[in-house]
Amino acid sequence: MKVSRDEAATALDEVDESRRRVGQRLDYRYSARLFFLWGSAWILANILSDIMRERAPLIWDAIVALASCVSIYWAFRRPRFVDAIGEAAGPQRHYGRRYLAAAAIYLGFLAAIVWVTGPFTSRQVTAVAVLAIAQVYLLAGIWSGARYIAPGATLATLALLGYAGAIPGFEHWIGIAGGGLLIVTGLWFRRM
Amino acid sequence: MNAPDEVIHQSTRLRIMSSLSAMPHAEKMEFTQLRALLQATQGNLGAHLATLEEAGYIAIEKDYVGKKPRTRISMTAAGRRAFNAHLGYLREVVHALASPIEGTAMPRNRRR
Secondary structure: OOOOHHHHHHHHHHHHHHHHHHHHHHHHHHHHHHHHHHHHHHHHHHHHHHHOHHHHHHHHHHHHHHHHHHHHHHHHHOOOOEOOOOOEOHHHOOHHHHHHHHHHHHHHHHHHHHHHHOOOOHHHHHHHHHHHHHHHHHHHHHHOOHHHHHHHHHHHHHHHHHHHOOOOOHHHHHHHHHHHHHHHHHHHHHOO | OOOOOHHHHOHHHHHHHHHHHOOOOOOOEEHHHHHHHHOOOHHHHHHHHHHHHHOOOEEEEEEEEOOEEEEEEEEOHHHHHHHHHHHHHHHHHHHHHOOHHHOOOOOOOOOO
């Protein structure tokens, strides 16, 4: 059997494309449990802070810190996609450290925004927090996979409609709706 | 120069092996996922999998999840070696014929 240069080049392109598709599916699958985690955390924090209103900030801080630790642990433990010779592919190397650095930059930026432009009302804090989460998913949709756009766009729409007063009781329903949306997204991604 | 692997070189089988090679070590891919990835029919994919299994390049495991049958596929060590050797051959063909002496450039559609 003789393979021409064009045939070889086409075959190598097929290899790249197949591997890219698998990488994207694996990415969705690994993200599914992050959606479950954060969706559950969001709902739990809402319920507990409604029950114990005086301790609401402490409850939120504790749950967000715990979920962040679990997310970072998972990111470090995440299996690396391997290239054809069995080595971690370049862009996926040091995934855990990148995740940690990106989360630190993003949270730092949000804290700075609150410090510079605050104080906010509780309604504003809720809207900004939900929009910040939506932004992460929209950016992931552009860089990692188009399916992230669905939860990002839905959350952003809900936050803006709720803040504008189109749907009454914004601060109460957004926690359950947002958390529920993340859990449903996790179920969807797990089927990849 | 390595020799081409005729079992792997066929387009669908090359894509099967490429997909399996991208899985993290020790992870298997379900038949339904592979079928969706390759957009192949059940019969066509099944025939190519049988060829690869016969060559000892993949392992097919069938079990049940509850009452639902499940087929999972993984690449064997021999399969990974053969796939790597075939990739090496393809790269050699592309690079050998793209040498400056012959004045030929890489094909336009190559991204690497």
